[in-house]
Amino acid sequence: MNIELYISQLLYRYQCVTVPGFGAFLTEIQSAQLIESTHSFFPPKKMISFNAHLKNNDGLLANHIAQAEKTSYEYAVSAIQYEVHNWKKALQENGLFSIKNVGNFSLNADENLIFTPYDQTNYLANSFGLSAFVSPVVKRELFEQKIEALEENIEENEVIEFIPERRRTSAYLKYAAVFVLGLGLTGAIGYPIYQQQIANETVIVEQSVQKQVQNKIQEATFFIENPIPAVTLTVKTKEQKMSYHIMAGAFRDEANAQKKFEQLSSQGYKARRIPQNKHGLFPVLYGSYATFAEAEKAKQEIIKTDNPDAWVLIESL
Known part of the structure; x- marks a missing residue:
């Protein structure tokens, strides 16, 4: 059984995928990046790392294989152990081996395991369909040269003198202006007086209504001879689902x-x-x-x- 495919599937959904007896693949979300020197844009992605100390079986990979292959959990555990045995054998014989779409493993001079992840696969589901791209440099036009050229073409500044035209106004316009001014003064003085009168009448009406309401409240008396006993409600809370x-x-x-x-x-x-x-x-x-x-x-x-x-x-x- 080739378990490489199932490891890749779980890396899309989980932050930690443990291979019992071998180690754990850890993921960390990296934000979108811009490299200014090359004008390159990169979408958000999941960075994959490897921890050789996390070897205990958490059941995630074995359960996933058992459901996908429609087999027992025990058989899935045995298949994982057999694959891990082949990986370790390849390391001892060749010094390296690869897990498709995940990364390469090799041994250094001190016999320590070195993991190099693949950069071509992005396991962040939210970035599906997004790829890196290079944007051309935005060229901004300089208008200073054009302005200097226009200034050189202007030989001299012409001064234009405006002479207002004198018009004869009729006498009746003067009287009309005086009449309009008088209306404005009358309105400015009379309108505040009118507003004050309305406010005074409103206060008088509100006081009268409030007095009548107080009298009605004082006359009203409520008696409850047989009060209804208190009702105790039991609310069933929805149990939290355990997974x-x-x-x-x-x-x-x-x-x-x-x-x-x-x-x-x-x-x-x-x-x-x-x-x-x-x-x-x-x-x-x-x-x-x-x-x-x-x-x-x-x-x-x-x-x-x-x-x-x-x-x-x-x-x-």
Whole structure:
């Protein structure tokens, strides 16, 4: 089984993809870039790095392979182990090997693993369809030379004198102006007086209405002889869906599954039993978690104290 394709698929969706027994591929989002010297623009992308110390099986890759290949989880784990064995063998024999669309691995003089990622593949889904491009230099026209040329063509400055034309105005226009001025003064003096009168009348009406309302309130008396008892409402909150579960084991006999469930519950775990799977087994869980970080932390504690073979199941239950 070639697991390179499944690693590439998971890198589009997750920030960490662990290959059990080999290491983990980590992704980090890099913002769009502009290189001014070459006028090149690059879209946002996911930068891939490798950590050889993260080798524990988190169940992500094996579950994805099992669902894609329609096979069991155990078979997927075995296929991963076989592929990792081939990778290590290629490193020992050739000193390097490649994972398609992910990167190259090689050994340095100190036998340390060196990872070189591919730059051609962008695993950031939001940048789908975007590619790098080079923009031509924007040339700005200089207008100073044109202005100097125009100034040289002007030989002299001509002064134009404007002489206003005298017109005869009729006498009746003077009287009309005096009449309009008188109307303006009358309006300027009378309008504030009119506004003040309206404001005074409005205050009188508001005081009268308010007094009548107060009298009505004083006359009204309310009596409740048989008050309705208080009603207590119980609001059911929607349970948060858990997608990350720590697997304790899967049993062929349902009685053994129930026994394991009761044992974990007595030890203080929030144990769960889930329905029988397609292989006829009855799974038992240590507990369920909302985030992968919480599940991973709890798994490490369980591995140290109770079960070294515990692993994370990723499924919406």
